[in-house]
């Protein structure tokens with residue numbers, strides 16, 4: 001394999017700004033846990049008012065009072081990373097384990113938390129705390145997705161049709177875990193590494209000029225060359241954190257390789273492209289096709305698969321593609 005040595009450029013301004021508040025559906029708030037966060041309620045469409053101080057118990061009568069006043073969510077400030085950690089560690093995990101909460105509600109809570117965590121990660125993928133949180137997110141997501149085959153459709157139903165890097169990354173992670181399971185990856189480190197690679201594969205886009213990422217219409221030659229650097233940027237950014245292992249880093253760096261040695265950055269031989277990388281590449285293509293882009297509208301599932309079928313043995317592995325078709329068909 002030819003090594004490509006590149007230096008990481010200056011970090012670009014985040015594609016998406018973080019939300020100021022994150023909403024937690026009242027129905028899913030744990031009543032026995034003390035959340036180390038100030039709680040806010042939303043008045044009207046965009047005003048947030050402090051409702052409870054830190055470290056106070058949230059009980060059922062508070063929930064009922066809020067619901068009687070037509071509140072559906074309670075909010076915490078997202079810029080307080082301690083509050084967020086507390087929320088993510090206590091509430092999200094508890095909600096996912098709570099048998100009284102429906103799959104749809106669990107999916108909604110995980111979806112909101114995922115959006116927050118991955119947006120924060122993309123601000124600077126080298127930051128240790130957001131990266132650690134993202135690794136925990138993969139664990140929680142994998143446990144949830146593998147617990148019931150109906151979880152994936154619930155999660156996918158919440159995903160926006162419009163392409164944004166954080167949404168795309170979460171979607172790719174969710175699919176890779178489900179597809180990896182079908183293709184014989186073992187629960188535990190094998191599937192977690194696949195999910196980590198799915199979540200992290202595009203973090204290098206944080207170092208690409210946002211004008212290129214958001215450009216309406218096709219990229220010119222130089223812009224495309226710049227865009228094609230994102231796998232190496234992602235690899236370089238994550239490599240120095242010492243967190244993702246070498247298999248995950250390999251996938252991040254090579255998720256745009258293909259089976260005809262025409263991919264990038266290295267034009268790898270097919271025998272250097274393992275099943276894990278083939279899974280992430282196939283899912284990446286499917287998830288990108290089925291989103292609205294600045295230069296075209298989203299493909300529906302069937303036309304996307306029809307197009308992908310033509311790329312089997314070129315960009316896409318046939319066995320992986322077949323299992324993706326079965327997964328989408330609910331078989």
Ligand SMILES: [Fe+2]
Nearest residue numbers: 201202255256
């Ligand atoms: Fe990519």
Ligand SMILES: [Fe+2]
Nearest residue numbers: 168201202284
């Ligand atoms: Fe991607």
